[in-house]
Amino acid sequence: MKETCGIVLVGMAGYGEKYLNTLDGQKRFSWINGIVDIHPERSAYLDKIRSHNIPIYDSLESFYEVDTADLAIISTPIHLHAQQAITAMENGSHVLCEKPMTGSLEEAEHMRQVRDRTGRFVAIGFNWSFSDSVHEWKQDIQQGLFGAPIRGRTIVLWPRDEAYYNRSNWAGKCYGPNGEPIFDSIANNATSHFFHHLLYALGDTVEHSAKLHSLTTELYRANPIETFDTCAIRAKTDQDIELMFLASHAVNRKHGPQFEMVFERATIYYNAGGNMKAVWLDGTEKSYGDPESEHMHKLDVCIQAILQGDSDIRCGIEAAYSHLLGIKSMHEAVPDIPFFPPDRVKRDSETMVTYVPGLAETLMECYQEHTLPGESNCSWAYTGQTTDVPDEDYPY
Structure with a gap:
């Protein structure tokens, strides 16, 4: 059983701050291998990220050029979900993608095909479904x-x-x-x-x-x-x-x-x-x-699945x-x-x-x-x- 789960967070402002707050509260900041954001200055967590020497990248591709992650958290605008999830899976990461999954059936089907081919899981962050x-x-x-x-x-x-x-x-x-x-x-x-x-x-x-x-x-x-x-x-x-x-x-x-x-x-x-x-x-x-009290339980479910080597995800x-x-x-x-x-x-x-x-x-x-x-x-x-x-x- 793995003891840690390396994480790349895509999107550190807005909803991404909820993930940072949860990881911070769980004393798991050291699990963050990298952050991807083109405007990191918009996040209240920028100074803390820097104090932990967590590198910030302007694209997911540039992160994978130098590092890997067990879990990619996609917390970006809807129209970026599919391609970023696919990039993450192609580079060996499991994915926790914020809701909605994507904007079209075609993108969703592409995500499904890549998931099946790579053997990575894709969790879609509808909060209650993980509670x-x-x-x-x-x-x-x-x-x-x-x-x-x-x-x-x-x-x-x-x-x-x-x-x-x-x-x-x-x-x-x-x-x-x-x-x-x-x-x-x-x-x-x-x-x-x-x-x-x-x-x-x-x-x-x-x-x-x-x-x-x-x-x-x-x-x-x-x-x-x-x-x-x-x-x-x-x-x-x-x-x-x-x-x-x-x-x-x-x-x-x-x-x-x-x-x-x-x-x-x-x-x-x-x-x-x-x-x-x-x-x-x-x-x-x-x-x-x-x-509603289990708002971020989706993150725990995904981390535990990776630590235990389980690819079954509730949602x-x-x-x-x-x-x-x-x-x-x-x-x-x-x-x-x-x-x-x-x-x-x-x-x-x-x-x-x-x-x-x-x-x-x-x-x-x-x-x-x-x-x-x-x-x-x-x-x-x-x-x-x-x-x-x-x-x-x-x-x-």
Whole structure:
């Protein structure tokens, strides 16, 4: 059994700082063989990196010219994920790639082929899918403790300010400067964990998510972006299980994530700050803890897999495919995403949040009633289009 795991971190600012903070807290800074970042001065950890004499490179290729790593952590913009993950695997590293996996099916398939050829693992950083609480719950689902699944729903209302959309030149964009697929949106970034979670929990194995059969899609935007900041989705799996996902950044109050999964004999509940628990029809309860408290457990899972010589990862490429296909289907269903009516959009001069008054309440009501805005009396809403997800899009 190995005693240390050499790490190269690609992207040390932004979310990369969470990895640095975790490694620092675990006294594993000495495991970092190198950092890759073209703007290291943007990271609050720059001085500490320098004090530990950790070299900083401007490309992953230049790192591998002089060093190796057991694990490459990819914490960079979406359109860089695929090529950097492939470069890492080609140079002998296992990969922990931040969510989403990539921006296109073609890139995902290329990653899968390289993974299979090199024998490296690729973990996709959907936080909850690596948590012990979700892992235990998924095992109980597979063992039939709750009976057959019937339906699930999730709502996430997270305000995002002007700075969030100005944080990079790819925020809210469909494509990068060279045509690279990005599709950065509320469903493909900040709240992607929770859309993916509905699918992952119902996967047949630890390494798979439920397959999508169809989606009914409503997308909206209040902010001046190319994609969407608000979505209302009703998905059907290939087992005819209904899943609803409601999310918005264009709100002036925070709520969630909150989710509920109904089975034949029990219902699973979660609301932010509490524990995920199952409640059976006879009143029996079981608590699984709070998956949000295991935010960085994905790093521990990957490190332990390398130390123990295990290539089985809870959430890899196959598990992330359904989320990727869901995003693809959303944009195909609504290629021209409508803005909310201008007279309904406000901007808070203190918080710098652009929001739609009453939107949070409307989405909460939709969550309670199992409806989409276009199925209610919302004057700004349209009736969502239902599109099929071809089974051949799943390559496994």
